[in-house]
Amino acid sequence: xxxxxxxxxxxxxxxxxxxxxxxxxxxxxxxxxxxxxxxxxxxxxxxxxxxxxxxxxxxxxxxxxxxxxxxxxxxxxxxxxxxxxxxxxxxxxxxxxxxxxxxxxxxxxxxxxxxxxx
Amino acid sequence: xxxxxxxxxxxxxxxxxxxxxxxxxxxxxxxxxxxxxxxxxxxxxxxxxxxxxxxxxxxxxxxxxxxxxxxxxxxxxxxxxxxxxxxxxxxxxxxxxxxxxxxxxxxxxxxxxx
Numbered sequence: 001x002x003x004x005x006x007x008x009x010x011x012x013x014x015x016x017x018x019x020x021x022x023x024x025x026x027x028x029x030x031x032x033x034x035x036x037x038x039x040x041x042x043x044x045x046x047x048x049x050x051x052x053x054x055x056x057x058x059x060x061x062x063x064x065x066x067x068x069x070x071x072x073x074x075x076x077x078x079x080x081x082x083x084x085x086x087x088x089x090x091x092x093x094x095x096x097x098x099x100x101x102x103x104x105x106x107x108x109x110x111x112x113x114x115x116x117x118x
Numbered sequence: 119x120x121x122x123x124x125x126x127x128x129x130x131x132x133x134x135x136x137x138x139x140x141x142x143x144x145x146x147x148x149x150x151x152x153x154x155x156x157x158x159x160x161x162x163x164x165x166x167x168x169x170x171x172x173x174x175x176x177x178x179x180x181x182x183x184x185x186x187x188x189x190x191x192x193x194x195x196x197x198x199x200x201x202x203x204x205x206x207x208x209x210x211x212x213x214x215x216x217x218x219x220x221x222x223x224x225x226x227x228x229x230x231x232x
Contacts, residue, residue, distance in 0.1 A: 043225075045220070
């Protein structure tokens with residue numbers, strides 16, 4: 001079975017441009033997470049979804065960031081307009097956790113998208 | 119306050135040495151889960167182990183072992199006879215009894231030199 005799939009793997013863009021990162025979770029998983037990793041701040045949870053519904057977006061840095069999950073097999077993270085400080089590796093992860101239940105299940109991570117904003 | 123603290127930013131050892139990576143966590147929940155992940159130079163995070171708060175039995179898997187102590191809120195990871203392939207960043211994470219939201223530590227970079 002394929003793992004979490006992210007695209008693109010690398011993205012280089014110029015400041016002010018719109019960036020869209022894509023994620024396909026593992027089939028059957030009902031929870032999806034977007035993380036950002038930088039040297040300065042480590043791994044930060046941006047947002048997570050359960051059954052396609054955003055549960056907690058308190059980690060989204062500002063209004064320039066938005067995330068959607070139109071169906072169980074696809075999610076996007078959009079940055080508009082992008083800024084150099086958005087340069088980071090963005091990870092998508094999925095799990096089969098159940099909302100409200102003890103959270104025993106590990107998260108499976110995708111390979112990440114390395115974003116560079118010039 | 120940090121829920122998961124990995125005080126060791128970077129550790130360097132010579133191959134075949136034993137090394138212990140420390141993880142201290144903070145939670146008020148009685149039911150919680152602890153995880154270790156490995157991030158090799160390729161970048162992907164790989165799940166290593168999970169532990170629930172009711173199981174303090176230490177675990178061994180090959181050269182890897184984990185020591186969970188609730189009394190000190192620690193979940194330490196030991197690699198015995200380290201190898202160059204163990205070089206990676208290792209993350210400890212906590213999941214409390216509300217949802218599958220993980221609190222990650224800042225990671226410990228392990229360098230194993232030949």
